[in-house]
Amino acid sequence: MLVNQKYEIFPTEKQKETLDRWLQYCRQTYNSALLDKERKYKQNRENYNRYDMQKQLTLDKRKYPFLKEMPSQPLQEVFVRLQKAFENFFRKNARYPKRKKYKEYTSMTFPQFGFNKKGNRMAMSFSSNGKLYNTRLGEIDILLHRPLEGIIKQLIVKRQGNRWYAIFCVEGQAPPTTLDIHNAIGIDVGINKYAVLSNGLEYENPRFLRKKEKQLKKTQRRLSKKKKGSANYFKQVQRVRQLHEKVGNQRRDFLHKLSYNLTKEYSVIAVENLNIRNMVRNRKLAKSISDAGWGMFRNMLTYKCERNGGVLIKVDPKFTSQDCSSCTNLVKKSLSIRTHICTKCGMILDRDHNASRNILQKALDELLTITE
Numbered sequence: 001m002l003v004n005q006k007y008e009i010f011p012t013e014k015q016k017e018t019l020d021r022w023l024q025y026c027r028q029t030y031n032s033a034l035l036d037k038e039r040k041y042k043q044n045r046e047n048y049n050r051y052d053m054q055k056q057l058t059l060d061k062r063k064y065p066f067l068k069e070m071p072s073q074p075l076q077e078v079f080v081r082l083q084k085a086f087e088n089f090f091r092k093n094a095r096y097p098k099r100k101k102y103k104e105y106t107s108m109t110f111p112q113f114g115f116n117k118k119g120n121r122m123a124m125s126f127s128s129n130g131k132l133y134n135t136r137l138g139e140i141d142i143l144l145h146r147p148l149e150g151i152i153k154q155l156i157v158k159r160q161g162n163r164w165y166a167i168f169c170v171e172g173q174a175p176p177t178t179l180d181i182h183n184a185i186g187i188d189v190g191i192n193k194y195a196v197l198s199n200g201l202e203y204e205n206p207r208f209l210r211k212k213e214k215q216l217k218k219t220q221r222r223l224s225k226k227k228k229g230s231a232n233y234f235k236q237v238q239r240v241r242q243l244h245e246k247v248g249n250q251r252r253d254f255l256h257k258l259s260y261n262l263t264k265e266y267s268v269i270a271v272e273n274l275n276i277r278n279m280v281r282n283r284k285l286a287k288s289i290s291d292a293g294w295g296m297f298r299n300m301l302t303y304k305c306e307r308n309g310g311v312l313i314k315v316d317p318k319f320t321s322q323d324c325s326s327c328t329n330l331v332k333k334s335l336s337i338r339t340h341i342c343t344k345c346g347m348i349l350d351r352d353h354n355a356s357r358n359i360l361q362k363a364l365d366e367l368l369t370i371t372e
């Protein structure tokens with residue numbers, strides 16, 4: 001099992017400058033590799049891959065010696081990212097890869113950490129003082145607010161606003177032993193209701209959000225009618241901006257409260273592992289899903305679960321709404337059918353309630369195979 005563990009690091013101003021510069025090198029390398037790839041394809045349908053990019057990088061380093069200022073691994077890892085971006089695009093999980101702007105390129109990956117088999121330091125490791133260490137940067141303060149256990153597979157250094165973080169990808173972390181699997185809940189995030197739990201509890205969609213969003217649309221429409229550049233135009237821009245922020249804040253607030261209550265109450269929480277993008281593409285569902293901030297909610301659940309010693313399990317969403325949660329009989333139904341009626345065992349349940357029970361069952365099956 002691979003787990004990401006995130007810790008804040010505190011580089012000095014000078015270290016920040018260096019890290020930021022390295023990020024720029026990564027970003028430029030990413031962008032120019034993307035351009036090269038496009039050019040090669042246009043010219044002679046050439047499939048310019050990761051290894052070609054690496055060769056080009058070697059040449060670039062001769063031409064632009066400043067590229068040698070940073071460790072080579074994170075620079076090469078850029079091509080892995082680009083390759084993934086294309087793979088996601090071809091699998092229709094993402095848009096066509098774009099050139100990255102400053103704000104969009106915020107992290108670099110060190111694919112190895114610590115010491116190699118011969119005992120040599122890798123580009124990033126811990127110093128004897130327990131700080132993050134790189135020969136060029138020196139020691140960087142890190143706040144290990146919780147123990148870092150297991151084998152570190154890689155390190156991502158990330159800039160978020162003015163703060164910097166170290167994200168360790170760690171292998172071999174056993175599930176927490178204090179986990180109470182009897183205190184488990186499945187959650188179905190729905191369209192009509194925000195969330196339905198496997199014990200039947202329901203959480204309504206926040207209406208106030210709907211209302212505010214309607215308001216937002218209205219102000220946006222008004223803005224489009226104003227003369228660009230006029231004083232009224234700028235006033236309206238201000239209004240839209242403020243409302244936008246308000247809606248965002250309210251949504252976040254609602255989700256924080258809900259995720260807080262759920263993670264406090266339950267130690268195992270099961271949700272569907274949905275491909276958000278695919279759902280958002282479905283126009284009918286789009287409004288309510290993006291509304292619901294489902295991705296944000298799931299992130300909150302993840303870290304809050306962890307903080308409380310619980311665990312969030314994401315299960316395969318296949319058939320969760322079709323299967324009978326009582327006898328596993330498959331009951332096909334379209335999205336408009338809101339009630340699950342099993343023709344085999346006779347169980348009648350709200351559609352989302354039935355789904356959340358299936359989600360829970362799948363998670364427990366998974367958990368039991370891990371702990372056995």
Ligand SMILES: [Zn+2]
Binds near residue numbers: 346
């Ligand atoms: Zn049944």
